Amino acid sequence: MNSSWNTESKKKVNPTEPERAILVGIILPDQNEALIKEHLDELEFLASTAGAITIKRFVQKLNGPDSRTYIGKGKVEEILKYMELFPADMVIFDDDLSGKQQNILEEILKVKIIDRSFLILDIFASRAQTAQAKTQVELAQLQYIYPKLRGMWTHLERQRGGIGMRGPGEQEIETDRRIVKEKIALLKKKLEKIDLQNVTQRKNRDEMIRVSLIGYTNVGKSTLMNLISKSEVFAENKLFATLDTTVRKVVWDSMPFLLSDTVGFIRKLPHHLIESFKSTLDEVRESDIMVHVIDISHPAYLDQIKTVNETLKSLGLEDKPVVMVFNKMDAYREVNYDSMLDRQTKNELEEELKQSLKSKYQVPMEFISAKSMENIELLRKLLKELISKQYLIRYPYRSKQW
Secondary structure, three states, X not given: OOOOOOOOOOOOOOOOOOEEEEEEEEEOOOOOHHHHHHHHHHXXXXXXXXXXXXXXXXXXXXXOOEOOOEOOHHHHHHHHHHHHHOOOOEEEEOOOOOHHHHHHHHHHHOOEEEEHHHHHHHHHHHHOOOHHHHHHHHHHXXXXXXXXXXXXXXXXXXXXXXXXXXXXXXXXXXXXXXXXXXXXXXXXHHHHHHHHHHHHHHHHOOOOOEEEEEEEOOOOHHHHHHHHHXXXXXXXXXXXXXOOOEEEEXXXXXXXXXXXXXXXXXXXXXXXXXXXXXXXXXXXXXOOEEEEEEEOOOOOHHHHHHHHHHHHHHOOOOOOOEEEEEEOHHHHHHHHOOOOOOHHHHHHHHHHHHHHHHXXXXXXXXXXXXXXXXXXXXXXXXXXXXXXXXXXXXXXXXXXXX
């Protein structure tokens, strides 16, 4: 975050009160209002996950972001006038800002200016539990800050607390470019050591087939993990509830395999995070089967599938065997079916949907509700067949068959 918060509002954040946020987005010529509403809905959910309440949204149609203030001068003045009547603690932008844009906006609006990437990094910082996750987040935050540093900055102030102020320890960090660069190098070395330990751990598990649960954030991966492995994994209705990869040994009818629940993907996932979480994503990279979990009740589930597939492609994982699991079918019916529809019509509509998705993606898939246990046995049967096939490929001469 900008170190030069020489604003009049340098008061400590009251930890008992949620911070008040204003959200800002722009509509580009190739976008429509419905799409931006969806994007800002997700941004509001991110803000809520970080502990803020959204009090207002501002949207502006532009051909492109303003180089100085991201939005137009008139819109900045409109936000300033609004805040005179309804004070806010921060303004969150749905895209990344340059250091220059951030500085100018902070000078005008006199509050914290946070962009989408740093909000995500802040959530990761609050979720990190293990030494590995904490190191990964710290590295990502410093890599985010580094290009934004200006020579005139002498230190990064971390005394105000609250959203955007968590992360690289709680101590003040000198943001002199040289010091940050050295810190980044040290963290990379630290992660390399952790990676070596992880590789050793994974080698010890090499005999078993590995299954990874992947998908957009908050689609129900951890709930499904709990069902399949009968273990208790942190699951709640918040973004990035799972940060550290959870690995469980599961045995079905004497057939063992490893099941991992990984960090969720999201639109515009900061590339620093993907880089920093390489070792966490290695669990996915080294898996034999990927189970792509989708929240079919979400209005933008097709876009979410696209985001996950693009992220997998950027990691070189698009050719791995994948099973698509469309979760929350119960919620989908509630949202999409009129209560007056008869059962036969509902069944026909559902069948059309399933055939359409099977035709579109051409991979094994199942339609379930982890919450109501619908079709969990069918999913189990499908996974068991695929895992058995993988064992047969890996150990063709073993007499044992499951």
